[in-house]
Amino acid sequence: MDQRIISNIPEDYHVSEPIPVTEPERQDFFIRLCRNYIERNQAEGRRLSYAVVTFGCQMNAHDSDRMRGLLERIGYEEAPEKEADLVIFNTCTVRENANTKLYGHLGQLKPRKKENRNFMIGLCGCMMQQPEVVEKIKSSYSFVDFVFGTYNLHRLPELLYLRLQENRRIIEVLPEPKEHVEIKGAKRKYPFKSGVNIMYGCNNFCTYCIVPYVRGRERSRTPEDILSDVKALVEDGVTEVMLLGQNVNSYGTNFMEESQIIKNEPEYGFPELLDAVCQIPGLRRVRFMTPHPKDLSDRLIRVIQKNPKVCRHLHLPVQSGSTEVLRKMNRRYTKEQYLALVERIREALPDISLTTDIMIGFPGETEEDFQDTLDVVRRAKYDQAFTFIYSKRTGTPAAEMEQVPEEVVKDRFDRLLAVVSESAHKRCARFAGQTVTVLVEDRNEQDPDQLTGRLETNMVVHFRGDDSLIGQYVQVKLTEVHGFYYSGELADS
Numbered sequence: 040m041d042q043r044i045i046s047n048i049p050e051d052y053h054v055s056e057p058i059p060v061t062e063p064e065r066q067d068f069f070i071r072l073c074r075n076y077i078e079r080n081q082a083e084g085r086r087l088s089y090a091v092v093t094f095g096c097q098m099n100a101h102d103s104d105r106m107r108g109l110l111e112r113i114g115y116e117e118a119p120e121k122e123a124d125l126v127i128f129n130t131c132t133v134r135e136n137a138n139t140k141l142y143g144h145l146g147q148l149k150p151r152k153k154e155n156r157n158f159m160i161g162l163c164g165c166m167m168q169q170p171e172v173v174e175k176i177k178s179s180y181s182f183v184d185f186v187f188g189t190y191n192l193h194r195l196p197e198l199l200y201l202r203l204q205e206n207r208r209i210i211e212v213l214p215e216p217k218e219h220v221e222i223k224g225a226k227r228k229y230p231f232k233s234g235v236n237i238m239y240g241c242n243n244f245c246t247y248c249i250v251p252y253v254r255g256r257e258r259s260r261t262p263e264d265i266l267s268d269v270k271a272l273v274e275d276g277v278t279e280v281m282l283l284g285q286n287v288n289s290y291g292t293n294f295m296e297e298s299q300i301i302k303n304e305p306e307y308g309f310p311e312l313l314d315a316v317c318q319i320p321g322l323r324r325v326r327f328m329t330p331h332p333k334d335l336s337d338r339l340i341r342v343i344q345k346n347p348k349v350c351r352h353l354h355l356p357v358q359s360g361s362t363e364v365l366r367k368m369n370r371r372y373t374k375e376q377y378l379a380l381v382e383r384i385r386e387a388l389p390d391i392s393l394t395t396d397i398m399i400g401f402p403g404e405t406e407e408d409f410q411d412t413l414d415v416v417r418r419a420k421y422d423q424a425f426t427f428i429y430s431k432r433t434g435t436p437a438a439e440m441e442q443v444p445e446e447v448v449k450d451r452f453d454r455l456l457a458v459v460s461e462s463a464h465k466r467c468a469r470f471a472g473q474t475v476t477v478l479v480e481d482r483n484e485q486d487p488d489q490l491t492g493r494l495e496t497n498m499v500v501h502f503r504g505d506d507s508l509i510g511q512y513v514q515v516k517l518t519e520v521h522g523f524y525y526s527g528e529l530a531d532s
């Protein structure tokens with residue numbers, strides 16, 4: 040895939056002081072410049088506001104929190120998307136409908152440029168790493184103010200400053216750099232839980248997937264950095280962390296920096312890291328996303344077994360139940376190996392909740408292949424399955440293979456959904472009537488009388504209670520099962 044640099048950054052920045060060359064000092068410098076600019080240009084005496092709109096996965100959500108942290112330091116205040124003076128879209132391109140959604144949003148925003156002279160639109164994230172997307176933005180969405188990619192998120196203050204100074208569109212999309220710059224001071228959506236990146240990128244090259252092309256090669260952060268981040272989060276009130284990576288099982292295969300821990304341990308991988316995270320006092324729940332079935336080790340299962348802090352939930356994407364399709368997908372496991380892994384997990388961790396991702400309509404998928412997928416769904420007994428229709432991604436090997444007709448895919452998708460819902464419903468019903476520990480997250484958006492909390496299994500429960508419980512662990516009796524969520528009531532404690 041084309042990795043050429045797309046950039047129109049000017050040579051001359053019109054600043055009187057020397058600009059630091061190292062990070063994060065350089066961006067700290069631009070944060071100060073932006074702040075001065077914003078203070079001088081307050082909109083009718085009120086502070087300018089921002090919204091970061093996230094598409095896609097947990098990684099993107101976490102990147103958005105980092106950008107929100109930077110924008111707050113600049114002096115913007117957060118507002119709903121409809122009211123904000125600056126809207127940044129953190130995009131996803133894993134399926135074509137993510138792209139379509141962004142273009143739809145952009146079309147709606149154009150009139151706001153006329154209504155508000157301060158109004159600005161920024162685009163970043165995975166979709167922007169594709170040169171054809173940037174070309175389309177340039178030609179059809181010329182009202183977009185600035186564009187950047189997945190490798191230069193930390194440069195938001197500098198790019199924003201240039202946009203404010205130059206009064207023209209700023210575009211900077213880079214190829215994969217040697218070093219990753221961390222952004223400190225993320226603004227979390229919830230004060231009590233947070234994602235923590237343990238690695239970036241992916242080396243698996245599943246033949247349908249665009250991620251390795253837009254997020255680059257796998258790079259693991261050192262255990263020192265990760266553990267010190269988690270400790271700092273705990274000191275800041277976090278009790279639940281989600282360790283994030285495209286394939287957490289290959290953590291440690293290549294480290295980005297020197298690490299004392301790695302040097303002293305012949306084999307330091309994800310199980311060791313997970314174990315070390317669990318030892319941090321004050322942390323109550325540890326989750327991780329996403330393990331690849333091809334290399335989920337017994338060592339990992341043992342670490343989960345001995346650490347009650349690790350939530351009893353595994354998201355184990357199967358993608359397809361057919362060995363032949365899995366081979367074409369380059370998943371590197373067979374149907375039998377996957378089912379054997381599920382069995383090993385269930386034996387060691389009988390109370391675990393399993394969830395998965397399933398794709399329908401991968402090139403060449405036959406009815407027999409599809410029946411294998413249904414068979415795995417029935418046998419693996421998932422608590423929940425995220426189902427997707429295969430989407431052709433330009434530049435991936437599968438895009439060149441023979442595609443399955445749309446009507447056939449739709450029909451299989453509907454049949455899959457029926458089997459998935461039935462089996463998920465049955466599975467979730469096992470907790471009905473039980474009292475479980477729940478981390479209270481928020482008011483229920485649909486029904487403000489109710490709170491929303493999460494079980495260890497990552498399922499959601501709605502129940503009555505007051506705001507003081509938000510961020511607390513409480514006991515909730517699950518009174519009703521509604522497929523993918525529960526209704527409940529606070530148990531006396």
Ligand code: 5AD
Nearest residue numbers: 133247248356396397427428429430
């Ligand atoms: N089409 C459809 N679904 C996809 N996914 C990844 N790439 C594609 C694609 N081209 C799904 C996989 C993955 C999840 C995050 O998105 O199921 O596990």
Ligand code: SF4
Nearest residue numbers: 241243244245248250
């Ligand atoms: Fe994509 Fe496969 Fe990497 Fe997941 S493991 S990000 S599906 S290439």
